[in-house]
Amino acid sequence: MTSPSRRRPAARLPGGATKRAPLVLAALRRLYPDARTELQFRDPFELLVATVLSAQATDVSVNAATPALFAAYPDAAAMSLAEPEDIEPYIRSIGLYRAKAKNLATLARQLMERHGGEVPNDFDAVVALAGAGRKTANVVLSNAYGRPAIAVDTHVGRLSRRLGLSAQTDPNRVEADLMRLFPEEDWIFLHHALILHGRRVCLARRPLCGQCALAEFCPRIGVEPR
Incomplete structure (x- = not known):
């Protein structure tokens, strides 16, 4: 199904x-x-839950919390029987845990009611789930x-602008700009590699430009000279 941004006029x-x-x-292929x-x-269910939890949180904090959460609620059927206050203790270490617990309880029920407990392989169907959005669906x-x-x-987003x-x-x-610039078969790799580079080298506050393999062709837009 065609996603919304693909129908916008190109900037x-x-x-x-x-x-x-x-x-x-x-360069990213060589690095990562x-x-x-x-x-x-x-x-897919565990990935969906983990991605919802990762909003405004680190993957490290999510990975630390999910083993116990999934032991208690291994699938949508089990989680659909839980109330938000039942889920909260498992994710208390993650930011916005109360709102996320509420979303997970609702999301699990939606999966049961709309999709037989399975995570749909459909963009719009995932976006429509509680706590999900475009990034989660992708x-x-x-x-x-x-x-x-x-x-x-x-x-x-940060690296796309700096580069x-x-x-x-x-x-x-x-997203629409990157889809225009890169072949479709590279999209999955691209966003993972940009994330890794952003975490390890092109940091938000103090990018390590002197250690960056992309420095020779990076215009460093918005980066303060040092």
């Missing part, structure tokens, strides 16, 4: 973005050849079902 890409994109992709999500999961569809998608989180691949601040428009 103008930053100068040099088309020539820079293959350089970025090649096995890039994948760092969220730990065994099936993470789940790409990692659980192998569907080409670019999940734009804070790292992907001159997009001038947009809205994640949906950043």
Whole structure:
């Protein structure tokens, strides 16, 4: 199904973005050849729950909490019987845990009522679930079902602007720009590699430009000179 951002009028890409994109992709391939999500999961349901929990939280904190959560609620059927206050103790270490517990309880019931307890392989159906959104749907569809998608989180957005691949601040428009610049078969790898580079090198406050393999062609847009 065609996703909303793919129907928007295309915005103008930053100068040099088309020539820079293959350089970025090649460098990321060398740096992170096995890039994948760092969220730990065994099936689409666990990935969906972990991704909902990861909003405004680190993957490390999510991975620390989910083993006990999934032991108690291994599938949508089990979680659909829980109340938010039953879920809260398992995710108390994660930011916004009360709101997330409420979303998970509702999400599990929605999966049972709408999809027979299974996570749908459909963009709009995932977006419609409680606590999910465009980024969540792209993470789940790409990692659980192998569907080409670019999940734009804070790292992907920040690096896209610094590298001159997009001038947009809205994640949906950043996603649209990246889809124009990179082949569809590279979308899944691309967003995972950008996330890893954002966590390890192109940090939000103090990017390690002197250690960056992309420095020779990076315009460093918005980066304070040091």
